[in-house]
Amino acid sequence: MSERDPLTPGREAAGPDGAAAAGFDGAAAAAGPVRPAALPAAALADRTVLESAVEVLRAHGLTTIFGNPGSNELPFLAALPEDFDYVLGLQEAVVLGMADGYAQASGRPVLVNLHAASGTGNAMGALTNAHYAHSPLVVIAGQQVRATVGQEAMLANADAALLTRPLTKEAAEPLSAQDVPRAIAQAALAAATAPAGPVYLSIPYDDWSQPALASDSLLPRRRVRSAGALGPELAAELAERLAGWSRPVLVLGPDADTPAARERTQALAEALGAPVWTAPSAPRLPFPTDHPHYRGVLPPGIESVRARLADHDGVLVIGAPVMRYHRWEPAAYLEPGTDVLQLTVDPGEAVRAPYGDAIVCDLAEATAQLAAAVGTHSGGSTGRQPAPGPESAARSAPRDPEEPAVPGAPLTGAAVIDVLNERARADIAYVNEATTLDVLAPDRLLVTRAGQYMFPASGGLGFGMAAAVGAALARPDDTVVGIIGDGSAHYAITALYTAAQRATRTVFVIVDNASYGALRGFARALRAERAPGLDLPGLDLAAIARGYGVPAEVVTTREALREAYGRALEAGGPVVIVAKVSP
Numbered sequence: 001m002s003e004r005d006p007l008t009p010g011r012e013a014a015g016p017d018g019a020a021a022a023g024f025d026g027a028a029a030a031a032g033p034v035r036p037a038a039l040p041a042a043a044l045a046d047r048t049v050l051e052s053a054v055e056v057l058r059a060h061g062l063t064t065i066f067g068n069p070g071s072n073e074l075p076f077l078a079a080l081p082e083d084f085d086y087v088l089g090l091q092e093a094v095v096l097g098m099a100d101g102y103a104q105a106s107g108r109p110v111l112v113n114l115h116a117a118s119g120t121g122n123a124m125g126a127l128t129n130a131h132y133a134h135s136p137l138v139v140i141a142g143q144q145v146r147a148t149v150g151q152e153a154m155l156a157n158a159d160a161a162l163l164t165r166p167l168t169k170e171a172a173e174p175l176s177a178q179d180v181p182r183a184i185a186q187a188a189l190a191a192a193t194a195p196a197g198p199v200y201l202s203i204p205y206d207d208w209s210q211p212a213l214a215s216d217s218l219l220p221r222r223r224v225r226s227a228g229a230l231g232p233e234l235a236a237e238l239a240e241r242l243a244g245w246s247r248p249v250l251v252l253g254p255d256a257d258t259p260a261a262r263e264r265t266q267a268l269a270e271a272l273g274a275p276v277w278t279a280p281s282a283p284r285l286p287f288p289t290d291h292p293h294y295r296g297v298l299p300p301g302i303e304s305v306r307a308r309l310a311d312h313d314g315v316l317v318i319g320a321p322v323m324r325y326h327r328w329e330p331a332a333y334l335e336p337g338t339d340v341l342q343l344t345v346d347p348g349e350a351v352r353a354p355y356g357d358a359i360v361c362d363l364a365e366a367t368a369q370l371a372a373a374v375g376t377h378s379g380g381s382t383g384r385q386p387a388p389g390p391e392s393a394a395r396s397a398p399r400d401p402e403e404p405a406v407p408g409a410p411l412t413g414a415a416v417i418d419v420l421n422e423r424a425r426a427d428i429a430y431v432n433e434a435t436t437l438d439v440l441a442p443d444r445l446l447v448t449r450a451g452q453y454m455f456p457a458s459g460g461l462g463f464g465m466a467a468a469v470g471a472a473l474a475r476p477d478d479t480v481v482g483i484i485g486d487g488s489a490h491y492a493i494t495a496l497y498t499a500a501q502r503a504t505r506t507v508f509v510i511v512d513n514a515s516y517g518a519l520r521g522f523a524r525a526l527r528a529e530r531a532p533g534l535d536l537p538g539l540d541l542a543a544i545a546r547g548y549g550v551p552a553e554v555v556t557t558r559e560a561l562r563e564a565y566g567r568a569l570e571a572g573g574p575v576v577i578v579a580k581v582s583p
Contacts, residue, residue: 043213050079050208052181052216058083059220060188062111062138066099066470068092070115072142072155072205077113079208087473087502089466090494092122097466097492098473099137100130101431104284105451105471105478107258109136109191116142117157120164120200125460130198131167132324132457133283134255134346136191137198138184139164143173146204160202171200177210185219194226194362195255195346228345228362230369238341238359239373245314245339248272251298253279253320254457255345257286259450260364265318268371269293272316278442279320280305283457285447286319296443300326302333310335315356317342319363322353326459343367408557411581413437416511417444419561420481423569429453429471429478433464434485434511441483451475462491465508469495469574472504479505479569486512486541486578493544499574500549507568508550508576509561510541545576552576 057063066087069077077086089095092114099112114120120141130137143149144156152158160173170190174183180203187199230238242248250269256262265287269276276293278285280300287294298305302325309315315338317323322342333355334340340356342349343366350358359366409415413436420430424446431454432441438455447453454471456463468482489510499506545552552575555561561579568575 043215044211047212047216048208049177049180049210049212050076052212052219053184053208054081054084055216056181056185056188056219057111060138060185060192061108062188064102064473065111065113066095066102067113068095068115068119069113070119070142070155072116072144073113075205075208076140076142076203088498090497092119093126093462094466094492094495094498096123096126096130096137096139097463098470098495098498100126100133100135100463101454101467101470102474103130103135103137103470104133104454104467105429105474105480107451109138109188109196112137112139114139114141116144116155117160117163118155120157124164124167126462126466127164127167127198128458128460129283129456129463134196135198136196138187138191139168139198139200140184140187141200141202143202143204145206146177147206149204157202161200163202164198164200167198168200169195169197173202173204174207177204177207178213180207181212181216181219185222189222189224193224194228195348226362228360229365230359230361234359235366235369235373239370241339241341242272242314242316242370242374245272245312247312248274248314248316249309249312250274250276251279251309251315251317251320251323252276252286253282253318254284254286256319256363256367257284257450258364261319261367262286262288262450264364264367264371266291266293268316268367268374271371271374274316277308279317279323281324281326281457281459282320283455284451285442285453286450289442289445289447297439298323299439300324301329303329303331306331306334309338313337314339315341317344317356318367319344321346321349322356322358407559411556411558411561411579413511413513413581414440414444415558416483416509416561416579416581417441419558419565420483420509421445422562423565427478428569429475429480430483431455431464431468431471431480432483433461433467433488434483435459435461435488436485436513437483437511461488464488465492465495468506468508469499469502469504472499472506473502476505479507482506482508484508484510486510486539489541490539494548496545496548496550496574496576503573505572506574507565507571508545508574509565510576510578511581512541512578513581541578542576550574550576552578554578554580556580 063084068089089098096112099110103110114123144153149156161171164171174180183201187201191199256265275295276287277295278297280298342356342358343361343363344350347360350360429452433456454467464482464484468480472480542552542554553564555564564577
């Protein structure tokens with residue numbers, strides 16, 4: 001569409017001067033309908049909205065774009081400069097999942113480009129994971145020509161700002177073309193400001209060619225920083241409270257999985273002599289799994305959590321909700337008299353918790369203050385040490401397998417994790433979406449650094465394969481191992497195309513039990529064993545992978561998996577290993 005098309009007014013629409021800039025002309029009002037005032041010529045820049053937007057995106061490092069193009073997006077995409085990298089996904093759920101993995105692995109915001117309402121709808125399942133993982137995504141969807149949206153023309157996104165709520169921190173459609181660059185700046189800043197999360201913008205495609213505001217030059221310089229350390233009085237109050245606990249325990253969540261927060265929570269755990277659990281349903285592992293204080297992942301049920309924390313009189317939750325339960329296990333939340341304190345970056349998590357007190361703060365700074373204050377309060381040392389016993393024994397890699405390695409024995413899920421752990425090293429990261437191994441995998445894998453382990457934050461299947469590709473693109477020096485259930489794989493199998501085209505260092509270990517294995521467990525618990533649709537017979541995942549250009553092989557024993565995995569780690573591109581396991 002040309003700039004002179006009646007639906008796409010160009011710069012000539014601006015008035016010759018600023019006389020009507022206030023938006024109201026008294027004489028015109030007396031004579032008839034009020035016409036909207038044009039922007040004064042002095043307010044406009046000799047550049048388009050797209051050119052101003054590019055400068056804003058570049059200033060925020062948003063030059064990698066995950067997308068799947070549609071007609072509404074073409075004017076934006078066609079004019080992007082060469083330093084922008086467009087990562088093509090074949091379906092929008094995979095697009096958003098790759099961006100989610102990229103953002104979590106890099107710790108930086110990333111740009112996502114979706115197609116109108118339909119493409120946004122395709123991505124909504126993946127958006128649930130990004131929302132609960134606090135992933136900083138700037139999601140831009142193409143909108144129909146601005147003058148036709150109210151008619152709900154084909155590909156118009158009606159009520160676009162409502163479409164993604166409540167899964168986005170903010171969602172909007174700018175009220176004018178000239179507000180688009182500022183709206184993009186707001187989205188980038190909002191996505192990255194704690195608590196981080198996705199932000200959604202719907203932008204009419206004729207906006208990009210409109211004249212921009214001269215004041216847009218101020219947008220790339222803007223910064224927003226949070227300063228949420230504890231004040232001295234509050235730090236002393238909390239330290240005194242912690243000192244009153246005789247048997248403290250730490251429960252850590254995904255927002256504590258940063259290098260600074262990991263270092264400081266480790267110091268606090270040691271100062272308190274406290275064991276450490278990962279919070280239930282956490283999408284990352286925020287504490288070294290080989291540390292002697294580490295206990296594992298709390299199961300996501302009320303009674304299961306209560307039982308594991310029953311011996312503690314004080315629970316300090318850092319960087320996690322209180323608590324994200326999944327299985328319905330009616331019980332008292334904790335033993336009577338248990339004191340609970342939560343440190344969080346998310347006011348929403350703070351106010352919706354069913355028990356405990358909460359402090360909204362910068363986790364790394366607050367934890368460092370508490371560690372120092374605890375030591376000062378106790379005269380320099382608490383003198384506490386974790387009680388010796390099986391749970392407090394130090395973990396090392398490789399850990400002893402849970403089951404004997406009988407030559408030629410059929411594979412099990414536990415055996416798959418043991419084989420992966422034999423080759424654990426610092427430059428291998430894991431993305432787990434084998435939901436039958438949601439507790440076993442993080443409990444047994446050696447994870448020692450930030451961002452080394454991911455899991456779908458809201459249980460939306462399709463995360464694993466897509467996030468593994470995104471993480472590999474964000475950290476090209478790492479090898480990313482996707483531990484994927486066969487049921488999960490089909491939700492995002494097209495991620496293999498992007499992996500092949502980009503030659504990512506990604507090993508997909510598909511744990512194939514020919515069923516929705518996790519659902520079978522739920523069916524037993526809910527006495528619903530007769531539910532249909534739990535079996536997945538007759539599927540050849542290796543053949544599908546080869547069709548997307550990814551080499552693949554099938555293994556049925558521990559020995560075969562060990563050999564195939566060793567070869568895959570040395571490969572220069574993606575590899576699929578289908579590990580056939582007992583149902």
